[in-house]
Amino acid sequence: MKNKTLAIFVILLISVALVTIASAGTENKLTQDERLTLRTSIYGNYVFWTECAGNDVHAYDLTTGNRTDITGNSAGSNLNAYGDKVVWTSDSEAVYMYDISTGNETLIASGRRIPDIYGNYIVYTNNYYYGEDHQNDGIYLYDLNTHNETRIAAVYSFPAIYGKKVVWSQENSSNASDIYLYNISTQQTGKITTTNSSIPESELDIYGNIVVWTESGNIYMHDIASNKTTQVTSNVSAYQPAIYANSIVYTIGDPYSGGNKDIYMYEISAARTTRITNSTLAFSPSVYGDKIVYADCRNNPEFCEGRDIYLYDLSNTSNNLVANFTGNVSSGTAPLNVSFTDTGTGAPDAWYWDFGDGDISNEQDPVHTYLSAGNYTVCLTVSNVNGTDSKLATISVKKELQC
Incomplete structure (x- = not known):
């Protein structure tokens, strides 16, 4: 126990020493x-966001600058996006999906809430009201290809999904x-942390x-x-974590009440923390590649009702950090082996590859095998003390020819 306490103290000491103020990006x-x-x-x-006043869901195209007002039936709570699809909980306690490429809005499931999406899968939980029994509790997996809903756990909890992994917090036998x-592939469930915390994750x-x-x-x-397991923050009232590749973003300060709150980023490979905002009124961050979005009421500080949406771009660095890479092939039949080579500039000290099929790598020049047919978006995120940058490419894999 003494060694564990010492290790935690060392980790926290290092994390405090590595907090920096963002100076390389643009807001x-x-x-x-x-x-x-x-x-x-x-x-x-x-970029997507919800408005509690009016119960609206909105989208913003970073390429064109065009805004789309998707719907007026949001509960104003959570929403999550993957590819050209976004999911949310409606004000009637149902899960909806909108496809930005087709303009189609779809009711996925009634009596469900708190959805997350990855690929062709959506996960969510049941509706629960205080005082009800837990007989109908469940975490559900919805397949967009088959339109089948599967109950994967008999608990009320807020799930998250990546690739073929679904995670949630659950009370154990010790309360x-x-x-x-x-x-999803094996249909097996297992416990991955044993914190035995009396406070639910x-x-x-x-x-x-x-x-x-x-x-x-x-x-x-x-x-x-x-x-x-690593403790990222200590004694700072941190909330709303979101992760993409090598970056975890979160809010320090209670986003649900008054008081100061700002956005921070933690780089996993370097164990480095960076303060992104200093408005004292920023919250609800999300991250993709080298871009962080968040809400901020700096222009309406007295009541914090009018909230602006900001984008912080980490790719605009002062040290010319540029992500780039090549692959020995860009298409072929499954199984397809691809050798990736980092060709970027700017002296990165960390590499994070997302191969688009649920697998990742921290190697500088990895080799990856695609086992199934499909079009995969490869994302390389590089970083150093001055910032990050990302590069995307597509690998096309066809079905193996059968004689």
């Missing part, structure tokens, strides 16, 4: 005076809380093998591959 205001914005999400070139994982997110969450006002992360 731009995308929209202004959104009413009571509670959640943001970003994927690719699209404490742990994090569980369901593998909340606000879970997952990317690759890294799970992040809020517990007792601090941010934690767990590496599924190494079975290692």
Whole structure:
């Protein structure tokens, strides 16, 4: 126990020493005076957010600068995006999906809430009201290809999904809380943390093998591959973690009440923390590649009702950090082996590859095998003390020819 306490102290000491103020990126205001914005999400070139006043869901195209008002039936709570699709909870306690490429809005499931999406899968939980029994509790997996809903756990909890992994927090037999994982491929469920916390883990997110969450006002992360849990923050009232590749973003300060609050970023590979905003009124961050979006009521500080949506771009660095890479092939039949080579500039000290099929790598020049047919978006994120940059490319894999 003494060694464990010492190790935690060393980790916290290092994290405090590595907090820096963001100076390499640029901040731009995308929209202004959104009413009571509670959640943001970003994927690719699209930014999404909800308004509690009016119960609206909106989208903003970073390429064209065009805004789309999607719907007026949001509950103003969570939303999550993947590819050209965004999911949210409606004011009638149902899960909806909008496809930005087709303009189609779809009711996924009634009596469900708190959805997350990855690829062709959506996960969510049942509606629950205080005083009800828990007989109908469940975490559900919805397949967009088959339109089938599967109950994967008999608990009421807020799930998150990445690739074929679904995670959630669940009370154990000792009335404490742990994090569980369901593998879609094997249909097996297992416990991945044994914190035995009396305070339930909340606000879970997952990317690759890294799970992040809020517990007792601090941010934690767990590496599924190494079975290692790391405390990211300490004694700072941190909330709303979101993860993409090598970056975890979160709010320091209670986003649901008055008081100061700002956005921070933690780089996993370097164990480095950077303060992104200093407005003291920023919250609800999300991250994709080298872009962070968040809500901020700096222009309406007295009541914080009119909230602007901001984008912080880490790619605009002062040290000419540029991500780039090549592959020995860009298409072929499955199984397809691709050798990737980092060709970027600017002296990065960390590499994070997302191969688009649920697998990741921290190698500088990895080799990856695509087992199934499909079009995969490869994302390389490089970083150093001055910032990050990302590069995207597409790998096309065809079905193996059969004689």
